[in-house]
Amino acid sequence: MQAVGVVPGKREVRLIEHGMPRIAGANQIKIRSLEVGVCGTDREICTFVYGSPPDGFDYLVLGHESLGEVVEVGSSVSLFKPGDLVVPSVRRPCRHAHCLACREDKQDFCYTGDFTERGIKMTHGFLTEFYVDEEKYLTRVPAELRDIAVLVEPLTVAEKGLAQVRSIQQRLPWLDRKTPADQFGAGKNALVLGAGPVGILGAMLLLVNGFKTSVYSRSKAPNAKSELLESIGVRYISCEVENVDQLSERIGNIDLVYEAVGTAKISYDILRILGLNGIYVFTGIPAPKPAIAIDADIIMRNLVLKNQVVVGTVNADREAFAGAIRDLGLFLKRWPQALRSLITGRYRINQYRDLLLGKATGIKNVITLV
């Protein structure tokens, strides 16, 4: 069967004739790939900065943002049946008995670094016709989300980020006692850095949680992303029009920053204007570059005097996947057109070169396999 993969040893990105996977354990499920989202991680793997094949292979099948359909289940599988739509998680646990996190199915917090990731690190991905996975790594998707469920994986970044914020902000009186439980952001200002898919989906999540949400991004408005965001009630601010201090003045106390831009300079400039009791969530993974100057004294002073927390978050757990599916349903009810417009292109598998190696275009591009 066909797959798209990288051959790091030869620095090649190509179509690969990949063996048909088979169910090899009672808890396994065979899945037909329906759609696979392409993101910056895939594009970076195609520059060979990271991305490693499984043991015994010279290639790695790409793809970690998948929507699939169950075609066959192992004898002990109880939660899924053929025909169900599913989204798989990405990270798989390390094998070390002493890794408390992996032993408790919290491989997003793996202590050893010897985890694997489907389509990224030492386990084949989903950009192929069929794949097999264990029941516990799959989450069911309702049929009405069929055309947008490929957005689940990028939304899990924000879901896990917000879960971290909830748990950290228990340290202080964050909400009025009368605030409904689903309005965690009521009366709070959130700032999202970046207007890519992770940023836009993050802004949607913050909005439905009650935050007054702004997005700070490069391109001047109006543009497709600014119009999409403004149509759902997010304030879009271009860094070419307003500098960081003007931004700070406009927003007021910044209670939460959700970084989805992946570059250090602007991210640390924004850390300087984080508000009282503020929390800053980093999700980006910048490529190594020469050292930069930052306002380190102001930042350190603020961290202390303003009780601030900076937290990094990577990967997503079961709850984040379940939350993403629930919230995509909510977004679809509230903003059907804006949500669908996030998927700016659907392509066939043999068009992979443009998507992975060409100029990045649109918001979220998807490869359709059926």
Ligand SMILES: [Zn+2]
């Ligand atoms: Zn991705």
Ligand SMILES: [Zn+2]
């Ligand atoms: Zn581990």
